[in-house]
Amino acid sequence: MLKIDLLEIPVKDIVDSYLDAGVNGVTGYHGKLNIRPPYQREFVYKEQQRNAVIDTIWKGFPLNVMYWVQTKGDSFDSPDAEFEILDGQQRTISFCQFCANEFMMILNGNLKTFLSLTEDEKNKILDYKCMIYICKGSDSEKLEWFRVINTAGEKLTDQELRNACYPGAWLTSAKAQFSKPGCAAYSLGSKYLSGSPIRQDYLETAINWIRQEKGMASIEEYMLTHQADPNSVELWNYYSNVINWVMALFPTYRSQMKGIDWGVLYNKYHSNVYDPTTLEDEVRKLMEDDEVENKKGIYEYVFDRLEKHLNLRTFSESQKNKAYNKQGGICPRCVSMNKPTKTKVWDISEMEADHITPWHAGGKTEDDNCQMLCKTCNREKGGH
Numbered sequence: 425m426l427k428i429d430l431l432e433i434p435v436k437d438i439v440d441s442y443l444d445a446g447v448n449g450v451t452g453y454h455g456k457l458n459i460r461p462p463y464q465r466e467f468v469y470k471e472q473q474r475n476a477v478i479d480t481i482w483k484g485f486p487l488n489v490m491y492w493v494q495t496k497g498d499s500f501d502s503p504d505a506e507f508e509i510l511d512g513q514q515r516t517i518s519f520c521q522f523c524a525n526e527f528m529m530i531l532n533g534n535l536k537t538f539l540s541l542t543e544d545e546k547n548k549i550l551d552y553k554c555m556i557y558i559c560k561g562s563d564s565e566k567l568e569w570f571r572v573i574n575t576a577g578e579k580l581t582d583q584e585l586r587n588a589c590y591p592g593a594w595l596t597s598a599k600a601q602f603s604k605p606g607c608a609a610y611s612l613g614s615k616y617l618s619g620s621p622i623r624q625d626y627l628e629t630a631i632n633w634i635r636q637e638k639g640m641a642s643i644e645e646y647m648l649t650h651q652a653d654p655n656s657v658e659l660w661n662y663y664s665n666v667i668n669w670v671m672a673l674f675p676t677y678r679s680q681m682k683g684i685d686w687g688v689l690y691n692k693y694h695s696n697v698y699d700p701t702t703l704e705d706e707v708r709k710l711m712e713d714d715e716v717e718n719k720k721g722i723y724e725y726v727f728d729r730l731e732k733h734l735n736l737r738t739f740s741e742s743q744k745n746k747a748y749n750k751q752g753g754i755c756p757r758c759v760s761m762n763k764p765t766k767t768k769v770w771d772i773s774e775m776e777a778d779h780i781t782p783w784h785a786g787g788k789t790e791d792d793n794c795q796m797l798c799k800t801c802n803r804e805k806g807g808h
């Protein structure tokens with residue numbers, strides 16, 4: 425069950441053992457608090473906001489409540505307790521940096537560093553009590569709660585929230601492979617994935633692909649299932665299979681290949697046999713085809729043949745008007761099918777433009793290939 429405690433923790437405890445190890449994370453609170461987890465993006469906090477935090481503490485005014493997640497240990501004060509900051513990262517880093525003498529600011533009208541303060545002044549800051557909610561509970565409860573509080577404060581991405589919920593050896597291993605700047609997942613697949621490792625986009629994408637392959641309902645389900653695994657070898661192997669499959673099928677790289685849901689295509693089609701030369705011929709023709717407006721969709725189209733991926737060109741309003749006037753408002757298909765409506769003069773709003781010769785048979789979106797059909801006929805003809 426979700427358990428949330430409100431504690432008052434003095435600044436001096438939080439700044440104890442403060443360590444900023446760059447991409448390897450920022451820690452504090454006797455080394456038990458993950459202030460910024462390794463390989464998570466850094467928030468940009470302006471000098472003005474940073475100084476406002478110190479000024480608030482200096483004056484003894486309340487800072488907004490902060491949120492920690494307990495990631496290890498049975499209770500708040502058990503010796504093996506560990507925590508991660510969910511909300512309040514920037515405020516915490518601000519006072520940690522000030523107490524570590526890393527910046528100076530104007531206090532009482534004078535430029536001060538922490539070391540230049542009197543003992544009384546130092547203690548005023550060190551004894552200041554931060555209001556902190558510490559949360560412990562099942563992962564799904566925590567995630568739900570995190571999403572609610574994440575609407576205020578310094579926003580985390582969905583995957584950063586999930587990472588806070590499912591800590592352990594599996595996550596540590598997965599982050600080393602998918603979340604470091606220049607990580608293995610980036611070296612192998614940056615041409616094919618969008619986003620950035622440090623914002624957890626690679627990790628999120630890879631898990632989202634593999635969980636579909638495994639028939640799991642959500643990214644959370646995959647992370648929960650594997651939370652206690654000693655490493656993330658399965659995820660890595662899967663990811664490299666996907667990227668290698670793409671490179672083997674489409675050896676000619678095009679910029680449109682970035683950001684496609686390759687794992688979804690891999691899951692559906694990797695057991696089929698395709699000839700890369702045939703694929704390349706087809707891709708090249710479609711890339712050169714002016715009728716195809718969504719070039720990215722080509723890579724899905726060559727697998728499932730659904731024209732909706734291609735966003736084929738449609739007739740303009742003036743082309744429609746021209747065809748309508750030429751037809752005198754009569755539907756030519758009603759005539760050729762000898763329907764009772766063959767002599768009906770339709771309003772243009774009751775008609776839809778149709779390619780006389782469809783795209784897949786070589787028809788273009790040009791005046792002489794345009795006819796206006798009544799909606800019934802257009803639907804019967806097949807929705808073009």
Ligand SMILES: [Zn+2]
Nearest residue numbers: 755758798801
């Ligand atoms: Zn008709």
